[in-house]
Structures are given as structure tokens and as C-alpha cells.
Amino acid sequence: MASRQQLIPPTHQSVKAGFVVYSPKSEDRSIVLLEEGELIARETTPPYSIVFTMRPGDLVGVAALLEREPFKYELSASKDSHITMVTEECMESELKRLPLWLLALIRNLSAKTHLLKRAAMETRVQNTLKSLAEYLSHKPQDTEFNLAELIREFCFLTKISTATAQEDFKSLLRRHLIKLSQKGQRIFCKIIDPELLHIFTDYIQAQERDTAFAPYKLSIVQKKILVFLSTLEESPEKTGPDWIAYIHEKFPDADVSQWINLLKMEWFAKKDASDPDCDLYSINKIKIQYFLKALRYETNIRGVL
Amino acid sequence: MTLEEGQILFREGDPGENLYVVRDGELQGKSTLGTAINTYGPGALIGELAFLKHEPYTETITATEDCELIEITPDALDKSLEQEPAWFKSIISFLTGRLQIAGENKRKSDKIKALPSLLYILDSDHSINEIFNSVHNLFNISKDCINELLQILDDLEILKIQGTQVHVKNRNVVHLLYESILYRARYKKTPPQILSMTEQMVLNAVIKTVHQSNELLKNGAFTIKTESLTKVAKRAMFGATLTTRTILPLLERQLLKASIPLSKDDVLPEIDTIPSFSGDFDTILDLMELNRIYPLLDKKLV
Numbered sequence: 164m165a166s167r168q169q170l171i172p173p174t175h176q177s178v179k180a181g182f183v184v185y186s187p188k189s190e191d192r193s194i195v196l197l198e199e200g201e202l203i204a205r206e207t208t209p210p211y212s213i214v215f216t217m218r219p220g221d222l223v224g225v226a227a228l229l230e231r232e233p234f235k236y237e238l239s240a241s242k243d244s245h246i247t248m249v250t251e252e253c254m255e256s257e258l259k260r261l262p263l264w265l266l267a268l269i270r271n272l273s274a275k276t277h278l279l280k281r282a283a284m285e286t287r288v289q290n291t292l293k294s295l296a297e298y299l300s301h302k303p304q305d306t307e308f309n310l311a312e313l314i315r316e317f318c319f320l321t322k323i324s325t326a327t328a329q330e331d332f333k334s335l336l337r338r339h340l341i342k343l344s345q346k347g348q349r350i351f352c353k354i355i356d357p358e359l360l361h362i363f364t365d366y367i368q369a370q371e372r373d374t375a376f377a378p379y380k381l382s383i384v385q386k387k388i389l390v391f392l393s394t395l396e397e398s399p400e401k402t403g404p405d406w407i408a409y410i411h412e413k414f415p416d417a418d419v420s421q422w423i424n425l426l427k428m429e430w431f432a433k434k435d436a437s438d439p440d441c442d443l444y445s446i447n448k449i450k451i452q453y454f455l456k457a458l459r460y461e462t463n464i465r466g467v468l
Numbered sequence: 469m470t471l472e473e474g475q476i477l478f479r480e481g482d483p484g485e486n487l488y489v490v491r492d493g494e495l496q497g498k499s500t501l502g503t504a505i506n507t508y509g510p511g512a513l514i515g516e517l518a519f520l521k522h523e524p525y526t527e528t529i530t531a532t533e534d535c536e537l538i539e540i541t542p543d544a545l546d547k548s549l550e551q552e553p554a555w556f557k558s559i560i561s562f563l564t565g566r567l568q569i570a571g572e573n574k575r576k577s578d579k580i581k582a583l584p585s586l587l588y589i590l591d592s593d594h595s596i597n598e599i600f601n602s603v604h605n606l607f608n609i610s611k612d613c614i615n616e617l618l619q620i621l622d623d624l625e626i627l628k629i630q631g632t633q634v635h636v637k638n639r640n641v642v643h644l645l646y647e648s649i650l651y652r653a654r655y656k657k658t659p660p661q662i663l664s665m666t667e668q669m670v671l672n673a674v675i676k677t678v679h680q681s682n683e684l685l686k687n688g689a690f691t692i693k694t695e696s697l698t699k700v701a702k703r704a705m706f707g708a709t710l711t712t713r714t715i716l717p718l719l720e721r722q723l724l725k726a727s728i729p730l731s732k733d734d735v736l737p738e739i740d741t742i743p744s745f746s747g748d749f750d751t752i753l754d755l756m757e758l759n760r761i762y763p764l765l766d767k768k769l770v
Contacts (some may be wrong), residue, residue, distance in 0.1 A: 170553070173553070194555075196555050196558060220558070222555075222558055222559070222562055225559055225562050225563065225566075226566075247555055249706070250553060257552070257556060260552075261548070261552075262485070264489050264538065264540055265548050266488065267488065267511070267513055268513060268520075269559075269560070269563060271513045271516055271568075272516060272563040272564060272567050275516075275567055275570075276563070276566050276567045279570040279574045280570055280574075283570075283573060283574045283577045283578075287578065287581075287607060287608045287609060288606075288607065288608045289608055290608075293605055294605060294606050294607070295609070296605075297602060297605035297606045298588075298606055301588065301589055301591060303487045315654075316650065319584065319653055319654070320584050320585050320588060320606065320607065321585070321590060321606065321607060321648060322581065337516075340514075364605050369606070438584060
């Protein structure tokens with residue numbers, strides 16, 4: 164517990180209508196509490212508009228005193244008023260008397276507000292490359308886009324800086340996930356395969372979660388099964404046990420646990436997903452193609468070209 | 469008080485009571501509303517707003533190692549404040565209120581900023597999970613915020629949420645809305661797709677005339693007789709008169725086409741001297757839908 168030191172008292176003042184209580188030109192900082200009457204805060208440049216009106220119980224200047232944020236308005240009495248001024252010395256003497264946890268609480272409230280205000284102006288995006296890959300994955304394939312327009316749209320959507328976006332475009336170019344070409348003064352960007360960009364975002368997401376990306380942790384048997392399933396022209400419907408028997412016949416190493424793994428990776432889709440008792444499965448061609456593509460372009464995705 | 473590694477201090481939604489100061493060790497805070505993980509080490513405070521405003525805790529706090537904490541009860545706060553001057557309490561409530569407002573403003577601003585990203589990825593029907601994933605990848609916003617935005621778009625009848633699926637009612641309208649927002653942000657003025665009241669009234673009369681006409685659309689294109697249009701306009705334009713001048717901006721925007729060329733000098737022909745007007749019906753319907761939604765969207769967001 165902090166020792167109880169002498170408090171420098173705040174000043175109480177009675178002011179007449181028109182009295183300037185605070186001017187931004189003044190170097191003194193203080194918190195102004197209105198006890199009675201009315202104060203108005205005006206801009207200091209023409210047309211000197213009223214920014215807000217203070218009623219009894221209102222106070223201003225906390226941020227100016229505690230966070231050194233400038234208070235840029237002139238404060239004057241619009242009616243005869245009674246005010247309390249908490250000066251820097253007064254506040255300091257008060258803060259010194261407080262228990263440490265209360266002092267920390269005040270500092271924390273102030274710091275958190277400051278952080279929130281700053282965060283509202285910054286981008287929320289933490290992984291800008293993932294954000295760009297997601298953005299481009301929604302663009303059509305093989306269309307030439309003006310790069311400057313793409314960057315402008317992407318930066319508007321994400322509030323990411325142009326310089327960061329440009330670096331991320333270079334990163335995708337190095338991975339051969341996009342193509343750039345120049346025509347006159349303009350640079351054009353072509354998306355080679357939107358799905359590849361989608362796979363790339365999933366890969367980054369797995370890295371962020373510190374988990375292995377499913378296509379890159381397949382065992383040899385799983386890879387063989389994947390290739391085999393992709394070569395099947397028809398996607399027959401079979402029950403779970405029939406599929407297990409079918410796969411086991413082709414790949415003797417594959418057993419029930421392998422079937423469970425394949426289901427987890429969504430290589431098979433239930434005929435009726437809404438029916439929990441449905442035991443009829445067919446090959447999920449979309450997922451099979453996704454895994455194949457991820458494997459085929461592994462060096463592009465990993466960026467180890 | 470002490471906590472062992474893995475022990476939970478409190479859960480998200482628990483009624484807010486005490487404030488905790490970390491003396492030793494480390495704790496992590498996770499909220500269902502976001503993906504961010506907050507870490508609290510020695511000197512950090514946990515649960516300030518819940519403590520001061522008696523609101524539920526906003527995250528679940530788990531000790532990631534053995535911890536020592538100081539527990540501050542509301543009684544301790546009351547006792548401390550009793551010893552302070554009255555003005556000091558005002559400053560505490562001011563700081564608390566300001567932090568709360570900053571949090572609300574941030575949340576509101578995030579929602580407004582996330583809308584274009586959501587519209588951008590709504591290029592087709594999706595499952596809600598796919599939308600969460602895409603918008604999160606693109607803009608890093610919470611599920612809760614995306615849900616709120618989806619609900620707003622559902623209320624405006626732009627899409628329909630059915631179970632786990634989102635059905636976009638009209639992709640053109642979503643695209644037009646996205647383009648309008650983009651234009652407004654870039655040029656800081658009303659987008660060209662937004663029509664004046666008079667233009668909307670005229671198009672409304674055009675739509676009613678097409679509906680009343682028995683003629684079939686040819687590849688989505690319509691032709692209406694001026695005589696029919698002026699009759700409908702008398703009722704549909706709430707007292708305003710349909711003249712060549714009122715219809716001119718729509719001709720200039722190429723939403724309507726007159727069956728005879730208008731002279732290039734200042735004198736416009738009387739409307740009844742133009743036999744008919746034509747245009748693309750879907751384009752007009754989509755534009756009118758955009759103009760219905762656009763002014764409502766700002767109100768819904770703020």
C-alpha cells in the first residue's frame with residue numbers, strides 16, 4: 164500500500180460568462196470539471212464553430228494531462244460557472260497517494276484506449292501475403308488486370324499499405340502463382356490458377372496454426388491411393404465396408420484406420436450428408452484434385468523454386 | 469492467489485467481479501469472438517472493464533504456467549475511492565467510459581471496413597464456413613462481425629441465410645453495391661449508379677408500364693409506347709410530370725433509348741412526339757434494387 168502523502172488541492176473558481184477557461188496556446192495542462200453553469204469548446208480557427216457544450220458534472224483534459232494528447236479547443240464559459248481545475252501538480256500528488264494497483268489500473272485504461280484508437284486506423288490484417296492470395300483467388304483465371312488497379316482495390320479492401328502489397332505481389336510472382344507483363348507504361352497481372360492461390364492460403368493458414376498442411380503429410384500409401392482414385396473415370400457409390408475392402412484389395416497396407424484418415428481428408432463424400440445413418444460414399448473428385456494440385460505445385464506453394 | 473499451469477482463472481461470459489494483477493507467471497486470454505490470443509505477464513492487469521463496469525468477462529483466461537496473482541475485489545476499490553477526493557471518481561468513470569466508447573467505435577469501424585471484403589467474396593453461393601474463412605483470410609475479422617454483416621444483408625434481402633448456406637439473391641446487385649462503395653471511397657462523391665428521386669420515379673413508371681404491357685421481352689430488352697408510359701407515370705410519379713427533360717438524364721445514362729433521335733440543339737421535342745422507349749429490363753431492375761438498398765445500408769451499419 165502506498166503511503167498517504169499530502170494532496171495538493173485542486174483550484175475552485177467562479178467564472179463569469181465569456182471567461183476563457185483554457186486556451187490551446189497555454190502551456191499549462193489541467194483537467195477542468197464543471198460544477199455549475201455551462202462551458203463551450205470552440206475551434207480556434209474561423210468560423211470558430213462550437214465543438215461541444217459541457218454541462219455540470221462533465222470534465223475535459225484527462226487525455227491532455229495523462230497522455231500528453233493536445234486539447235486543441237478553446238474552452239470558455241457561456242454562463243456564469245463554477246469550475247474545479249486539477250493541475251498537473253495536483254494530479255501528480257494524487258497519483259502518488261494511490262495504491263499501486265489503482266495507479267496501474269488508471270494507466271492501463273489510458274493505454275488501452277490509446278491502442279484501440281490507433282488500431283482503428285491501422286489494417287487488421289496480420290498476414291498480408293495470405294490476404295493478397297485470398298483476394299486474387301476470387302479473380303478469374305487468365306484475365307489481364309491492370310496491376311495498379313488491383314493494388315488500389317486490394318489496399319482499399321484491407322487497408323494494407325501500397326508498399327507492403329507490392330512486396331507481396333513480388334512474393335507471388337516468385338512462386339509463379341501470378342504472371343506480370345508490361346504493355347507500354349502499364350503493368351498487367353494474370354492469375355495463373357485461382358485454385359492454386361486458394362491452396363496457398365490454406366497452406367499459410369496451416370503454418371500459422373503450427374500444423375502440417377494435409378497434402379504434405381501424406382504417407383506413401385496415401386499418395387498411391389490418391390493417384391489411383393484420381394485415375395478412376397467413374398465414381399462408384401459403395402458402402403464404407405465395401406470401400407475398405409476395395410482399397411485393401413488394391414493396397415494391402417491400407418486398413419480400416421486408413422479409411423478413417425481418408426474420410427477425415429474428405430476424399431470421400433457421403434451420398435446424403437444430412438443423413439447420419441447414410442453409409443453410401445463416392446469419391447470427392449474436387450478434394451482429390453485439390454490434393455493432387457497441392458502436391459504437383461508443392462515447390463511453388465512452399466516457395467522453394 | 470496462485471494458479472497452476474492449465475488452470476482457468478475465469479471463463480468468457482462469467483459475471484465480472486474481481487480485477488487481477490499478475491505478479492508472476494503467464495496467462496493467456498482467448499475469446500470466441502476473435503482469433504487473437506492475449507498474453508498476460510508480470511505486471512499485467514486482467515479484467516479491468518468487467519471489474520469497473522460489473523460486466524461479464526470478455527475472454528477465457530488460462531494459466532500457461534504456474535502463476536501468482538493479486539486479486540482486487542470491488543470492496544477494495546470502494547475503500548480506496550472513499551479515501552480519494554470526489555473529482556478523482558469522476559476521472560475514473562471518465563477513463564472507463566472512454567475505453568468502452570473506444571472499444572465500441574473500433575468494433576463499429578471494423579464492421580464498416582469489413583463490408584466491402586464480404587461483398588467482394590460473395591460472388592456466388594457459399595457455405596457460411598467458406599465465407600468466414602475467406603473474409604477472415606482477406607480482412608482478419610471475427611466470425612461474430614461477419615455474422616452481423618450477413619444478417620444485415622439478409623435483412624436488406626440481398627441474400628438469404630438458410631441453415632449453413634448463404635444464397636445470394638442477385639449477384640449483379642451485390643456487384644453494383646460493391647462498385648458503388650468502392651467509387652464512394654475512391655472519389656468521395658455519390659456513385660454514378662445512385663439515381664436522383666426523379667430518375668427513380670421515372671424508372672418506377674417504366675417498370676410498371678413493362679409489367680402492364682403484354683409484349684414479350686426480347687433477350688431481356690423491352691419497348692414501351694410513350695402513350696402507355698405517360699398514363700402510368702401520372703399515377704406512379706406522385707404529382708410530378710413526365711417530360712422529355714425529366715427522362716433526359718436516363719437517356720444520357722443509356723438506361724433508356726428513345727425511338728427517334730433527339731435533336732442536338734437546346735430545344736427538346738415534346739414527349740408525346742417520341743413514339744416509344746426501349747431498354748434492358750434486368751439492368752433497370754438491378755439498378756432500382758441498388759437504389760433501394762444503398763441508403764438503407766449506411767443506417768443499418770451505423
